[in-house]
Amino acid sequence: MKTENLIELIVQDSAPRWSFGRIVWHATVYGVIAAAGVFFLGVGFRSDISSALRSVRFLFKVLVALTLAVGAIGAVFRIGRPDAALERWSWVLAVVPAVLVCAVGLELVAVPEASWMGYLVGHNARFCLTLIPLLAIGPLIFLIMALRLGATTKPKLAGALAGLSASGIAATFYTFNCTDDSPLFVATWYSIATFIVVVVGYFAGDRLLRW
Amino acid sequence: MNGWKLGEDWAELMRAAISGDANAYRRFLVSVTPSLRSMARHRCRSAGASESDVEDIVQEVLLAIHLKRDTWEQSRPIGPWIAAIVRNKFIDALRRRGRQTAVPIEDVMDTLGIEHEDAHVSHREIDRLLMQLKRQQREIVQSISIDGGSVRETADKLHMSEGAVRVALHRGLKALAALYRGPHHEDRESH
Numbered sequence: 001m002k003t004e005n006l007i008e009l010i011v012q013d014s015a016p017r018w019s020f021g022r023i024v025w026h027a028t029v030y031g032v033i034a035a036a037g038v039f040f041l042g043v044g045f046r047s048d049i050s051s052a053l054r055s056v057r058f059l060f061k062v063l064v065a066l067t068l069a070v071g072a073i074g075a076v077f078r079i080g081r082p083d084a085a086l087e088r089w090s091w092v093l094a095v096v097p098a099v100l101v102c103a104v105g106l107e108l109v110a111v112p113e114a115s116w117m118g119y120l121v122g123h124n125a126r127f128c129l130t131l132i133p134l135l136a137i138g139p140l141i142f143l144i145m146a147l148r149l150g151a152t153t154k155p156k157l158a159g160a161l162a163g164l165s166a167s168g169i170a171a172t173f174y175t176f177n178c179t180d181d182s183p184l185f186v187a188t189w190y191s192i193a194t195f196i197v198v199v200v201g202y203f204a205g206d207r208l209l210r211w
Numbered sequence: 212m213n214g215w216k217l218g219e220d221w222a223e224l225m226r227a228a229i230s231g232d233a234n235a236y237r238r239f240l241v242s243v244t245p246s247l248r249s250m251a252r253h254r255c256r257s258a259g260a261s262e263s264d265v266e267d268i269v270q271e272v273l274l275a276i277h278l279k280r281d282t283w284e285q286s287r288p289i290g291p292w293i294a295a296i297v298r299n300k301f302i303d304a305l306r307r308r309g310r311q312t313a314v315p316i317e318d319v320m321d322t323l324g325i326e327h328e329d330a331h332v333s334h335r336e337i338d339r340l341l342m343q344l345k346r347q348q349r350e351i352v353q354s355i356s357i358d359g360g361s362v363r364e365t366a367d368k369l370h371m372s373e374g375a376v377r378v379a380l381h382r383g384l385k386a387l388a389a390l391y392r393g394p395h396h397e398d399r400e401s402h
Contacts, residue, residue, distance in 0.1 A: 001337050005356040006270050007240045010277045011233050012355050012362055015381045020282045081282045082295035151279035153299050210392065211279070211299075 020150050024077050027146035032169055034138025039173040043131055046179050057181035060103060064186065065175050068096045068194070069168025076143055076165050079158045080150025093164075100191075103183035111182075122180035125189050131177065132193035133200075135170035136163070140201060147209050159205015160198050167197035222289040229280060240273060243293065247272050250297060258305045267336040271391050272300045278388055307393055340390040348383035351376055 001009075018026075052058040071092030078084045111119065122128075143162040152158040171190055180186075221239060228236030251268045255261065275296050283292045341349055347369075354365045366376045 001270075001335055001341070001356050003244060003266060003270055003273070004241075005359075006273060006337065007237065007244070008359065009352060009356040009380075010240060010273065010384070011237045013277070013377075013380050013384055014231065014233060015377060017229075017281050021284075023281075081284065081292070082279070082299060083287070083291045149281075151275075151282045151296065151299075153295055211275070211388070 020080055020146075021077060023146045023149050024073075024080065024143070027142040028073055028139075028165075031139030031142040031166065034142065035135045035169050035173050038135050038138065039177070043135070043174070043177045045176050048179070049176065052179075052181070055181060057183070058175070060183070061178075061181055061186050062172065062175045064096060064099060064103075065168060065171035065190070067092065067099075067168075069165060069172055071096065072161055072165035072168050073143075075161045076147065076158070079154060079161050080147050080152050082151045082153050084152065084154070100183065100187045104187050107183045116184065119180075119182035120184040120188055122182070122185040122189070124178050124180050125185075128174065128178060128180075128185075128189040129193050129196070132167055132170045132174050132190070133196050135173050136166035136197045138166075139169045140166035140197065140204070144201070144204050144208055147205070148211075151211055152205075152209055155205045155209035156202050157205070158209050160202040162205065163198040163201020164194065166201065167194040170197070221293070222285075225280065225283065225289055226285055229285070240276075243276070244269065244273065247297065251301070254301050254305070260305055260308050264304070264308060268301065268304045270335065270337050271304060271388075272297055274384060274388050274391070275300050278385060303392065336391070337387065340387055343390055344383055344386055348379050348386060351379050352383045352387075355380065 046052060071089055074092060075086050075089040078086050078089060107119070108116065140162060143165055144159065147158050147162055150158075171194065180189075221243060224235045224239035224242070228239055247269045248265060251265045251272070252262070255265055255268070276293065279296060283289060341352060344352065350369060351365055354360050354368060355362070360368065362376050362380065363373055365371075366373045369376070371379075
């Protein structure tokens, strides 16, 4: 086939198409719905949710998880394009660990040394490590599917960012179930759970996001 | 990059193309091809690849530009976007050719020669890959590319609806792009 014939062939393929941004938007919405479904059907709110909503530690935890989700999803919008530049999204993502470290510092000042370990170990470590990855499955699948329709030049990083987004969404939901609000707990167990999902995304990206 | 002087026009043509202007799309592809070709030639030389690979790579890049055109953000310059696609495809294509040197390429070419003795088309990689498409997709691709028919003419000829031809053409092009990546990376894409 001559190149001019190929061009003619390509021109004839005028299937209506969605922009990549629109695809990622939809994937995000479907992912949130999937995580919400798992949350409301199988996880549910903590019993003291109304008093928790007035606790600074709880609100901080929600805010950190939400920031992670927003920053990572913003980065997915960019990483799916071949000329990707993460721009401000990498700053948003950098804020999350920085804020967590500060909160841990404040917590260490605020509570006596004797109860540090108790706060760190908490009561829900096992739930945290299983429920966050479980809640993240739906969002991860949708975001990887969206990225497959994109054209990333960094498949592993793109997959890892999809994993980070998925765990951000999952963690945001999970905060409403988990009664361990200490930054010591969040910085430890939420981070490990997030890391698990990011690793899964990394390998999924390596396998599925080449084009 | 001095090869991208026409970047401004390309962006305009591509914007028109994405909103459905087939003529603008044709002009865009025709105008971008010589630049792709000279980049391909340059890269093949510096990588020690054969001159005969140049056109194969150009075709693979054109197909990638087509299938991934929605990842271009219309408010951004199109030059860096094209360059990124080109870079990604070149790395792939040259790596694959590096791997293939273990296989005597003449053998492949010989079998091709026998298969298409009377074919009037040149023996490009794309023709070898076409043979691996599903029969109907291949018929449609060949009907449009070789006989130069439109989607409607092809639909009439094959007794299919226009919509079915459109879908099969799109799937055929996606399958071709996947075949370029080779059996190792081939994903079974069903959509």
